[in-house]
Amino acid sequence: MSIIIRDVREHELDLVLALNNAAGPGILPMDAAKLQFFWENADYFRVAEKDGLLAGFLVAVSPDAPHDSPNFLWFRERYPKFLYIDRIVIASTRRGAGVGRVFYGDVQSFAEVRVPRIAAEVFLESSSHPALLFHGSFGFREVGQHLMAGPGLRAAMLVKELCSYPYVQQTYDGSLPDQPWLQARALPGRKPQLATGT
Numbered sequence: 001m002s003i004i005i006r007d008v009r010e011h012e013l014d015l016v017l018a019l020n021n022a023a024g025p026g027i028l029p030m031d032a033a034k035l036q037f038f039w040e041n042a043d044y045f046r047v048a049e050k051d052g053l054l055a056g057f058l059v060a061v062s063p064d065a066p067h068d069s070p071n072f073l074w075f076r077e078r079y080p081k082f083l084y085i086d087r088i089v090i091a092s093t094r095r096g097a098g099v100g101r102v103f104y105g106d107v108q109s110f111a112e113v114r115v116p117r118i119a120a121e122v123f124l125e126s127s128s129h130p131a132l133l134f135h136g137s138f139g140f141r142e143v144g145q146h147l148m149a150g151p152g153l154r155a156a157m158l159v160k161e162l163c164s165y166p167y168v169q170q171t172y173d174g175s176l177p178d179q180p181w182l183q184a185r186a187l188p189g190r191k192p193q194l195a196t197g198t
Contacts, residue, residue, distance in 0.1 A: 002050075003048050003049070003050050003055065003098070003099055003102050004048070004049040004050070005046050005047070005048055005049075005102060005103065005106045006046060006047060006049065007045065007046055007047075007185055008039075008045045008046060008047045008057060010039065012047060012054065013035055013036075013039060015054050016035065016047070016054070016057050017030060017031075017032060017035050019054065019056070019057065019089050019091060020035075020057075020087065020089050023089045027087055027089055028087070028151075030087075037067075038059050038061075038086070041061060041065045041066065041067070042059045042060065042061050042065070042086075042185070043060060043061055043062045043065070043083065043114075043184060043185060044058065044059065044060040044061075044083065044107055044110050044111075044185060045057070045058075045059050045060075045185060046058055046103070046106065046107075048090075048099045048102065048103060050099070053091075054091065055090065055091050055099050056088065056089055056090035056091055056099050056100070056103065057087075057088070057089055058085065058087070058088040058089075058103045058106075058107055059085075059086045059087050059088075060083050060084055060085045060086060060107060060110075060111075060118075061083070061084050061086060062082070062083055062084070062114075062115070063075075063076050063079070063080065063081065063082060063084075067084075067086070069086060070146070070148050070149065071084075071121045071146055071148065071155055071157070072084050072086065074144075074146045074157060075119040075157065075159075078143075078144075079117065079119065079159075081115045081116055081117070082115050082116070082117045082118065082119045082159070083107070083110075083111040083114065083115050083117075083118050083119070084118075084119045084120070085107065085118060085119070085120040088100060088103055088104075100134065104138050108138075108160075108162065109181075111162060112162040112164040112165050112168065113164075113165075113168045113172075113176060113182060114165075114184075115162070115165065116161065116162055116165040116166070117159050117160060117161050117162055117165075118140075118159070118160045118162065119157070119158065119159050120135060120140065120158045120160075121146070121155035121156060121157050121158060122135060122155060122156045122158065123153050123154070123155050124145070124153075124154045124155060124156055125153075128156075132156065135158050135160075138160060139160045139161075140158040140159065140160045141158065141159060141160070142156045142157065142158055143157050143158065143159045144157045145157060
């Protein structure tokens, strides 16, 4: 069966939390409060479904999110507009099946009508080479490194410039066609909004 990418549903949050905390050392652990923060604030919070089961999730936020992640703040100090991929987690039984590539294609499609770049980080450790290669194959480049206080983890800070963004802004200038695929995620207490380029 095919991979279905869709917005997360509230009743799936416990599954998302379990998936995150079983992911291993490349993903920071998350508690229920942090997951609730993402539910309420993430611009992009989608899951992958394959064969009727949750295969992974990706969470991304814009610079105006009240996020306290040191890596997010590093990007916010340097770039006015971006979509920050806070985490992507693929179930261990689905790794290597293309779920990550499908997610990155989807998040790019979401971002390129809204912001000029996507930001992400990869923790630098002996096992990080596949993650760096994966991001490089999608056009990300390293723009710096950041040492996280506390856990002492060093991260490669990666950015992908979105070549479609200038065209979208020049052509539509925040007045995009009223199409369902252009609507932003409906956050609790907020109706879906069209992409505006802000």
